[in-house]
Amino acid sequence: MxxxxxxxxxxxxxxxxxxxxxxxxxxxxxxxxxxxxxxxxxxxxxxxxxxxxxxxxxxxxxxxxxxxxxxxxxxxxxxxxxxxxxxxxxxxxxxxxxxxxxxxxxxxxxxxxxxxxxxxxxxxxxxxxxxxxxxxxxxxxxxxxxxxxxxxxxxxxxxxxxxxxxxxxxxxxxxxxxxxxxxxxxxxxxxxxxxxxxxxxxxxxxxxxxxxxxxxxxxxxxxQAPTLLMLVTRALNALSYSDDRVHTQLPPRYLNAPEVRAGLSTLVRGVAEALEEPGTVAAGIDSLDDDLVRRGLSPPVGQALSNAVGIDGRSRVTKYQPLYSRVTDVPDGVTLHFAQLTVKAAADHADALRFVSDSTAPFRVCDLPGLSAAQQAELARSLIVSGFLVRLPD
The missing domain is CATH 2.60.120.650 (Cupin)
Structure with missing residues (x-):
């Protein structure tokens, strides 16, 4: 329901x-x-x-x-x-x-x-x-x-x-x-x-x-609105996976030697400049995005298997609501993320998966962009079985 x-x-x-x-x-x-x-x-x-x-x-x-x-x-x-x-x-x-x-x-x-x-x-x-x-x-x-x-x-x-x-x-x-x-x-x-x-x-x-x-x-x-502090923290954490400067060890006696402590600002400045890069901020936003996806309400599948039978281009479907989702590129294609589930597909399915992820109204299977009729039906069946899409009366 x-x-x-x-x-x-x-x-x-x-x-x-x-x-x-x-x-x-x-x-x-x-x-x-x-x-x-x-x-x-x-x-x-x-x-x-x-x-x-x-x-x-x-x-x-x-x-x-x-x-x-x-x-x-x-x-x-x-x-x-x-x-x-x-x-x-x-x-x-x-x-x-x-x-x-x-x-x-x-x-x-x-x-x-x-x-x-x-x-x-x-x-x-x-x-x-x-x-x-x-x-x-x-x-x-x-x-x-x-x-x-x-x-x-x-x-x-x-x-x-x-x-x-x-x-x-x-x-x-x-x-x-x-x-x-x-x-x-x-x-x-x-x-x-x-x-x-x-x-x-x-x-x-x-x-x-x-x-x-x-x-x-x-x-x-x-x-719980995320704050700028949280975004910067996530961006810094994302930077830690690619930039060794974040992992620079503090010098010996940094607490006791004034000249050593003064030099720490130089180390911090370099990391702060990296945080200003658009890609770093985007990685922080993606981290918050992932949190929201994982909090998603797992859709009840119930009659999903029987509802997927006989799907064709004229079948009407809609995205299960409420459901937050996102699509990411992966080396071998694209992945649709929702709730605690993922649906992976080849790169030629990217436009179709983004279409369903962004959809807010019912649509027909034939509306899925960039796919052949057979691919449209197969993707729709997969998304119905997973609970992402709900079949509507034709």
């Missing part, structure tokens, strides 16, 4: 994606108020009760936590001596005002994984979903900030968010994990998030939240 409706546009509606990226992203918080309590029902496949949500992560206690203010309890506290999950202790601490934190919920719910990868495809940013369950009139975290942008989805109940405009934490302070000084904060802007509402917070925006008179369940979609 393709989750076409699970997209950034669907999350933000009626705010348009273009307006969000041009006027809101990285600049200000934004509240999408819907008055539509069932808006997010499709995300958790009906698993909206506390027991069901907690049960999602029972196989991996490392993704489970309990938080109340500055107090965060370690996951091992909720494992019995026989290794089973101690739900009774979870219930007791929850009743005492602790918020239940479930990390990386997309690992267990396919609809969330599909939504997440849809955002990754559109924004080119890695993302993660965490779930938070808070009892009535309780608060989980104290005033804090995130080092990444977040979209907050209110799944059940409501929550009051205190957003401190004008007190953003600078990126260099985030990297040092500087704490928030509550006494230095301005009066907050209060945002009441109802069921079905969404709140966007840019990175570094100080905030806190508290539940109202009912149990609150919300999801946070963390958007």
């Amino acid at each position: 393709q989750h076409r409706e699970l997209s950034l546009g669907w999350l933000l509606a009626p705010l348009t994606v273009d307006t969000f990226l041009e006027d809101v992203w990285g600049t200000t918080h934004y509240h999408v108020k819907r008055d539509s309590p069932g808006y997010f029902d499709s995300l958790l496949d009906g698993s909206a009760s506390i027991d069901e949500l907690v049960g999602l992560l029972r196989p991996d206690l490392s993704l489970f936590g309990m938080v109340r203010g500055d107090d965060k309890k370690q996951p091992y506290l909720y494992r019995r001596p026989d290794g089973t999950f101690d739900a009774e202790r979870v219930g007791k601490d929850f009743a005492d005002g602790y918020t239940i934190v479930l990390e990386s919920v997309q690992r267990y719910v396919r609809a969330l994984a599909a939504l997440l990868h849809s955002l990754e495809v559109e924004l080119n940013y890695p993302a993660q979903v965490n779930a938070y369950i808070t009892r009535p009139e309780s608060r989980g975290f104290v005033c804090h900030y995130d080092d990444h942008d977040v979209l907050i989805l209110q799944i059940r109940g409501s929550k009051l968010w205190h957003v401190y405009d004008g007190a953003d934490v600078a990126p260099h302070r985030m990297s040092r994990h500087d704490p928030v000084d509550p006494s230095a904060l301005p009066p907050p802007t209060d945002v009441h998030l109802g069921t079905g509402d969404l709140l966007y917070l840019p990175r570094g925006r100080v905030h806190a939240a508290e539940a109202t008179t009912e149990v609150s369940v919300h999801l946070t979609l963390g958007l």
Whole structure:
């Protein structure tokens, strides 16, 4: 099944994606108020009760936590001596005002994984979903900030968010994990998030939240935008595979001899100049590209074998969505990369593979460029069996 409706546009509606990226992203918080309590029902496949949500992560206690203010309890506290999950202790601490934190919920719910990868495809940013369950009139975290942008989805109940405009934490302070000084904060802007509402917070925006008179369940979609530091690091790492200057050993006594230390700048300058080369930067970007490909949602193949039977030029197909892919040149041809899979082909298939990788709409097999009719059918069959293409009714 393709989750076409699970997209950034669907999350933000009626705010348009273009307006969000041009006027809101990285600049200000934004509240999408819907008055539509069932808006997010499709995300958790009906698993909206506390027991069901907690049960999602029972196989991996490392993704489970309990938080109340500055107090965060370690996951091992909720494992019995026989290794089973101690739900009774979870219930007791929850009743005492602790918020239940479930990390990386997309690992267990396919609809969330599909939504997440849809955002990754559109924004080119890695993302993660965490779930938070808070009892009535309780608060989980104290005033804090995130080092990444977040979209907050209110799944059940409501929550009051205190957003401190004008007190953003600078990126260099985030990297040092500087704490928030509550006494230095301005009066907050209060945002009441109802069921079905969404709140966007840019990175570094100080905030806190508290539940109202009912149990609150919300999801946070963390958007991990790569930074220039990450790009330079990847480019430097790529350079290390071809340029021995990167592997130059530091001279003996470089810590103790001032004249030796002064000479290090000359060594660094040469590597820095190499980093300015377009090919080096491109190699860093390719490394980030590979990360996004590997994060791809593996398509379910199901009936793929039977769907590949009888493929010809008139057959209609479309790329499985959401799916990020890229095509690279290799010595003996080209390779299509998607999810954790690859499809290799001869060099004469390059245009066809780039066509399918870039496609966003259905097409007919005969539209594949640069191939004979037999090659078109064979490539289409291969991509259907692998799950990359989905066959449509003729």
